[in-house]
Amino acid sequence: MASESVVASGDRAMRSAPAARSSFLATAWLITRKDLVIEFRSREVVYTTLFFAVSCVLVFAFSFVKEGVAAQDAAAGILWIAIAFSGTLALGRAFERERQNDTLRALMLTPVDRPAVYIGKLAGVLALLAVVEAIVTPLVALMFGAPVLDHALLLAALLAAGTIGFAAVGTLFAAMLIRARSRDVLLPILLYPITIPVIIAGVRGTGVLFQADVDLPMARLWLSILVFFDLVFVTLALWTFEPAMKE
């Protein structure tokens, strides 16, 4: 049985244990950096999503480009289809890794702010999708003759805002579904209906930029709508992440 004197000496040791908590941003960065280091070593998610996104663009190119001329307004839609589909793949794989080793559970047991875990995972997914977009966007320009450099900053802003909105919802759902048996099927079923407004705004905004006669105020309006969706989705996700992660 426990000896009182031993317990007393043990208590001294226990009370001296450090208890400082990491800040929100430090925790988020810790998780993002860990995810990026793991991805850099395995290259599993980035290769899979890149292969998928490039294949998607090429298949559409065979269908929509006839005699070197692309179908009108096809480029924006195809770019966003490639981003959304490969993004779904990246979200699923990023959390499958945590599920296989039950590491998300260990992470949830640490005293970190749980919304910081969400932001860290989201940032990791966004970094991967940025790599995919950096390859796929020039490919779309090449295959469909899309003028991606004419308003490059505005296009980058539209892609960034649309990707944040899509990944914000996707990261939350992928985390919630981590213990669901049919998570691979459920993720797109839940994700696409909710993110339809983001994808529509992304396609329409990008489409405006790819037209011969560019309507910049309209492109900025679509960007504003995307930023609004981002604010709503990220706020809701931060609010619901902690209760959603209870087993």
Added chain:
Amino acid sequence: MDFRSLTFTDVSRHFGRRRVLNKVSLRCEAGEVVALLGSNGAGKSTLLSIAATLLDPSSGEIRYGDASARAAGADLRGRIGVLGHELSIYPELSAAENLRFFARAYGLSDVDGAVTIALRRAGLDHRDDPCARFSRGMRQRLALERALLHRPRLVLLDEPFTGLDDSAIHALRERLGELRAEGCIVLLATHDLETIDGLADRAVLLLGGKLVTIPDGSGTLRERYRRALHG
């Protein structure tokens, strides 16, 4: 925050219509190793998950000293160490990288010092290759040190002897003895009755969702377990 006892009062847990725990009451004190026994599916892991604050009970109450899990929040999680059936280590990272990651997540002030000590305890201070190349026993030792890195008050272990060879089992028994001496509350779910015989201060059995105390007395722990199991 800190606490010196863990108290379950009439804790029940249902999954749909299936009742896994039925009004379980148990009190564990600092400096005590309590063995949680029961057949597969008896609810041992569920009880450990509830104690770890990962799962809410359907009814009943758990108190950590005077505090409830809801009131203590993140600070309480910083006083609990859990080694689950899955080892919760990243196979792509080395042992030191895994420990450093969790040390930072726990907000330890001396990360390098804590990692060095933990690596030495796990016998992995010479390994800098990814954990995917480790044997099950090595990963188990690392996972244990990961769970104890922040010097928790409450240590919850689910089948900690799985995959360990004789020398590792001996080392783990010694480690559990040290935790007891340090004043930890150790709640340990296991089927390795011979291994924990003489180590656990007392043993309880989950049977049909209810908790049955295995009485001290004559015979080995397995004999007493069988007597309690069969009535």
